[in-house]
Amino acid sequence: AQTVTQSQPEMSVQEAETVTLSCTYDTSESNYYLFWYKQPPSRQMILVIRQEAYKQQNATENRFSVNFQKAAKSFSLKISDSQLGDTAMYFCAFMKGDDKIIFGKGTRLHILP
Amino acid sequence: EAGVTQSPTHLIKTRGQQATLRCSPISGHTSVYWYQQALGLGLQFLLWYDEGEERNRGNFPPRFSGRQFPNYSSELNVNALELEDSALYLCASSRQGGINSPLHFGNGTRLTVT
Numbered sequence: 420a421q422t423v424t425q426s427q428p429e430m431s432v433q434e435a436e437t438v439t440l441s442c443t444y445d446t447s448e449s450n451y452y453l454f455w456y457k458q459p460p461s462r463q464m465i466l467v468i469r470q471e472a473y474k475q476q477n478a479t480e481n482r483f484s485v486n487f488q489k490a491a492k493s494f495s496l497k498i499s500d501s502q503l504g505d506t507a508m509y510f511c512a513f514m515k516g517d518d519k520i521i522f523g524k525g526t527r528l529h530i531l532p
Numbered sequence: 533e534a535g536v537t538q539s540p541t542h543l544i545k546t547r548g549q550q551a552t553l554r555c556s557p558i559s560g561h562t563s564v565y566w567y568q569q570a571l572g573l574g575l576q577f578l579l580w581y582d583e584g585e586e587r588n589r590g591n592f593p594p595r596f597s598g599r600q601f602p603n604y605s606s607e608l609n610v611n612a613l614e615l616e617d618s619a620l621y622l623c624a625s626s627r628q629g630g631i632n633s634p635l636h637f638g639n640g641t642r643l644t645v646t
Contacts, residue, residue: 461537464622464637510574517587519565520635524574 422524423513429530432501439486440496440526442511443491450474453487453494454512454520457505464510470494498528506530533559536545536638544644545613553608553641557625563587565607565626565635566598566628570619578621582628613645 422445432438444453455467470478471485477485482502486495498505511523537556547552557564566578577590581600595611604625610617620640626633 461618461639463639464624464635466634469634519577519580519590521577522567522575524572 421448421451421461421515421521421523423510423511424510425523425526427453427526428524431531434501434503434532436501437499438501438528439498439508440498440511442450442490442494442496442523442526444494444513446492446513446515447449447517451513451515453485454514455485455494455496456510456512456522458510458525459504459507463514467486467509468496488495501530503530536623536625536636538621538638538641540641541639541644542644544646546646547609547613547615548601549613551610551617551643553610553614553621553623553643555606555608555623555625555638557604557606557623558636561625561627561633561636562604563626563628563633564604566602567622567624568592568619569622570616571639573623580606583639610643615645618643618645 424443425485451472454469457465457467468478468480468483482499484497508525510525512520514520538590539554563582565580569575579598580588584600598608600606623639624635624637
């Protein structure tokens with residue numbers, strides 16, 4: 420069974436700094452998809468970024484980028500120039516083929532003014 | 533475009549009662565997913581419905597059940613409520629199951645069992 424592990428329950432950084440959230444996963448599949456979702460205090464989950472495992476190039480969405488290391492089964496999220504609005508719970512997630520998405524337990528990120 | 537809507541926002545029940553949670557997907561979305569978000573446990577997959585049929589089910593007891601209606605809205609029913617069922621229940625929809633259809637989440641229903 421696939422598992423997703425986020426080893427940092429909580430993090431705090433100063434506004435404008437860069438922060439990296441860690442995620443590792445375990446699977447025997449060769450083709451799959453990885454996601455980072457954000458859940459602000461409003462509770463609504465929002466897709467931040469996604470990565471197809473067959474693509475070697477790391478996905479980037481504005482200030483958000485990933486470091487995808489397939490061999491190490493690692494999928495970290497880097498937030499550059501962090502903003503107060505980035506304060507949220509961040510979930511790493513895994514999906515194989517046409518199947519359900521499996522989420523990690525999340526990292527609570529605080530951006531400090 | 534209206535997002536995924538869930539009702540009620542909050543629900544308080546006593547142990548042993550039944551709870552019904554509702555979800556309306558985004559127009560044009562045929563897949564509905566249910567997740568339980570309990571404190572410290574992340575999101576646990578409950579159920580996935582697509583085109584009116586149950587496609588997949590998470591590791592939850594049978595007292596968690598649901599259905600999808602012809603208009604693609606969905607209900608989650610929890611029978612014989614237990615204290616540990618207290619959680620945020622999130623519904624998500626997509627155009628179809630799979631990678632090409634990102635999940636869009638609702639704001640959730642906070643279920644409290646006393």
